[in-house]
Amino acid sequence: MTELSYTHGTSPTALLGDTIGANLDRTVAAWPDREALVDVESGRRWTYAEFAADVDELASALLASGIAKGDRVGIWAVNCPEWVLVQYATARVGAVMVNINPAYRTHEVEYVLRQAGITLLVASLRHRTSDYRAMVEQVRRNCPRLRETVYIGDPSWDALTGRGTAESRAQLRTRGSELSCDDPINIQYTSGTTGFPKGATLSHHNILNNGYFVGESLAYSEQDRVCVPVPFYHCFGMVMGNLAATSHGACIVVPAPSFDPAATLRAVQDEHCTSLYGVPTMFIAELNLPDFATYDLSSLRTGIMAGSPCPVEVMKRVVAEMHMAEVSICYGMTETSPVSLQTRRDDDLEHRTGTVGRVLPHLEVKVVDPVDGVTRPRGTAGELCTRGYSVMLGYWNEPEKTAEAVDPGRWMHTGDLAVMREDGYVEIVGRIKDMIIRGGENIYPREIEEFLYAHPKIADVQVVGVPHERYGEEVLACVIARDPADPPTLAELRAFCEDRLAHYKIPSRLRVLEAFPMTVSGKVRKIELRETYADRD
Structure with a gap:
C-alpha cells in the first residue's frame, strides 16, 4: 500500500x-557578558x-x-x-x-x-x-x-x-x-497579489518556538554570531534571525539598514560571523561581487537560504566558497511563524537543492488534492498544508479570510504545490497560481528554471506563463545575462533545451533583463513579470 x-x-x-x-x-x-547585538554601520x-x-x-x-x-x-x-x-x-x-x-x-x-x-x-x-x-x-x-x-x-x-x-x-x-505565551504579540502583513494585505496575528508561543527550533536545527549556541541582512519587518529577520539568536545566547549582527552585498560580506569578515542569512538572489549578488575572493569568510559554518528555491550551482558555491558547509534551506510562510520544513546540517547537496527539507519538531505537514482536500500518495503533487504550534491565531479582524486559509482542522493551506518524497522530504514544485497550463499540460516553472541555470550565458532566470491565443498559456523565460554585452538569444535558449526538455516546456519567448522586480524581503515578483511582459514580444 x-x-x-x-x-x-x-x-x-x-x-x-x-x-x-x-x-x-x-x-x-x-x-x-556575551554580545547580544552589533550594529556595524553605527559601531554600537x-x-x-x-x-x-x-x-x-x-x-x-x-x-x-x-x-x-x-x-x-x-x-x-x-x-x-x-x-x-x-x-x-x-x-x-x-x-x-x-x-x-x-x-x-x-x-x-x-x-x-x-x-x-x-x-x-x-x-x-x-x-x-x-x-x-x-x-x-x-x-x-x-x-x-x-x-x-x-x-x-x-x-x-x-x-x-x-x-x-x-x-x-x-x-x-x-x-x-x-x-x-498565547497572547497575540505580533502582526505581520502578508503581501497579497490582489486587494489589501492581511495581518497575520502571531503569539509569543508561535514565534518564540519557531525561532528556537530553527536555531536548534542550526546547532546554535552562545558561540554563534548571526549576520542578518534580511529585513527585520519580515519573519526571516525577526524570528529566524533575532529570536533564533537570543533564545540560544547568540549574537545578532546587523550589517546595514537594507541589503548591501559588500556590507554583508564585510560584516561577516570583521565580526567573525558563523552564520549568514539570505534569499538566493542575495547570495548570488554576494558571489558575483568583483572582489568576492578578497573577503575572509572562513568563520562561517552555517546559515539559512530561504524565500525561493535554491539553484544547484549557487548552493555549490555557497558551500565551497563561503565555507557554509552546514547551510540550511527553510520553507515557510508568515502565517506559520514562519518555518515548517528545514534541511538538516548533514543533508547532502541534492536534498538541499531538490527539497526544502523535512518537518520541524512538533509540527505536521501533509500534501492534499487542492480540490477535494484528500491526502495524496507520496510522490504525487498537491497542496502543502501544515498544522501545529506555529499556525497563526488568525488574520487581524478578518475572520472570513482566516477561515479561507485555516480549515476547521486547524490546517494552514499554503497555496504551494508540493511533492512529499518517500523519505519525508518535501519538494516545492510551484505555486498553485504560478503553475503554467499550456494546451492541457501542467508545467512547473521551477523545473525549467533549474535546467536553464546551467546555460553558460545565464546568471539568473525566472519562468512565468503568459497568455497565448491557441494554447492558453506559453512559457516566457526572463533572464539576467552573465555578460550583458553577450546575452543569450531565444534561438540559443531553445537549442539548449532541444531534446533535453519536453517540447511544451521549452520557452517560446525570452526577455533579457538587468534585474528582476523584487519585494523588500528579496522575493522575485513573478506576477509583475507576467503583467509587464504578457503582451510584449
Whole structure:
C-alpha cells in the first residue's frame, strides 16, 4: 500500500512555554557578558546585560506612555538596533508589535495604521527615497487612533526612551506575570497579489518556538554570531534571525539598514560571523561581487537560504566558497511563524537543492488534492498544508479570510504545490497560481528554471506563463545575462533545451533583463513579470 503524504516532527526537546520576555531573562542570566547585538554601520554594541537594560528602559517608557496590554505599536523602519529594541520591549509589556514594510507608501501605510488600530508608531526618518515623516504627516489625519509618532534618530526617540518613571518601572516588574505565551504579540502583513494585505496575528508561543527550533536545527549556541541582512519587518529577520539568536545566547549582527552585498560580506569578515542569512538572489549578488575572493569568510559554518528555491550551482558555491558547509534551506510562510520544513546540517547537496527539507519538531505537514482536500500518495503533487504550534491565531479582524486559509482542522493551506518524497522530504514544485497550463499540460516553472541555470550565458532566470491565443498559456523565460554585452538569444535558449526538455516546456519567448522586480524581503515578483511582459514580444 502506498504511504500517504503526511508526516510529523518528533523531538525529545519540549516546546517552550515562555513568553519572549521570560525567555530573554533566561538568556541574560546565563550569558550576561556575551554580545547580544552589533550594529556595524553605527559601531554600537550591546552585551546581553546591556541589551536587556535598554529593552526594559524602553518597555517602562511604553508603559509610562499609556501603552496597555494588547495595544498595537507600529514599527515602520529599516534594519537598526532600535527595531530590535522595540521588538523585545513590546513583548515585555504585552503590546502587539505591527511590522510595516519600509517600502510602503502613503496609501499602504494608512491602510495598516487604520486596520490594525495602531496607537503609537515608531518610524525611520528617511531611507533612500523614502521620507517617512512626510508620509506620516500626509495620512495621520485619517488615522484617529494614532496618538503619537516617534522617529528613530530624532529627539522624539530620546524623549520616548527617557519617559520611564519609578512607577512604570515597578509596573514592568509585575507585567510579566500578567502575560500568557498565547497572547497575540505580533502582526505581520502578508503581501497579497490582489486587494489589501492581511495581518497575520502571531503569539509569543508561535514565534518564540519557531525561532528556537530553527536555531536548534542550526546547532546554535552562545558561540554563534548571526549576520542578518534580511529585513527585520519580515519573519526571516525577526524570528529566524533575532529570536533564533537570543533564545540560544547568540549574537545578532546587523550589517546595514537594507541589503548591501559588500556590507554583508564585510560584516561577516570583521565580526567573525558563523552564520549568514539570505534569499538566493542575495547570495548570488554576494558571489558575483568583483572582489568576492578578497573577503575572509572562513568563520562561517552555517546559515539559512530561504524565500525561493535554491539553484544547484549557487548552493555549490555557497558551500565551497563561503565555507557554509552546514547551510540550511527553510520553507515557510508568515502565517506559520514562519518555518515548517528545514534541511538538516548533514543533508547532502541534492536534498538541499531538490527539497526544502523535512518537518520541524512538533509540527505536521501533509500534501492534499487542492480540490477535494484528500491526502495524496507520496510522490504525487498537491497542496502543502501544515498544522501545529506555529499556525497563526488568525488574520487581524478578518475572520472570513482566516477561515479561507485555516480549515476547521486547524490546517494552514499554503497555496504551494508540493511533492512529499518517500523519505519525508518535501519538494516545492510551484505555486498553485504560478503553475503554467499550456494546451492541457501542467508545467512547473521551477523545473525549467533549474535546467536553464546551467546555460553558460545565464546568471539568473525566472519562468512565468503568459497568455497565448491557441494554447492558453506559453512559457516566457526572463533572464539576467552573465555578460550583458553577450546575452543569450531565444534561438540559443531553445537549442539548449532541444531534446533535453519536453517540447511544451521549452520557452517560446525570452526577455533579457538587468534585474528582476523584487519585494523588500528579496522575493522575485513573478506576477509583475507576467503583467509587464504578457503582451510584449
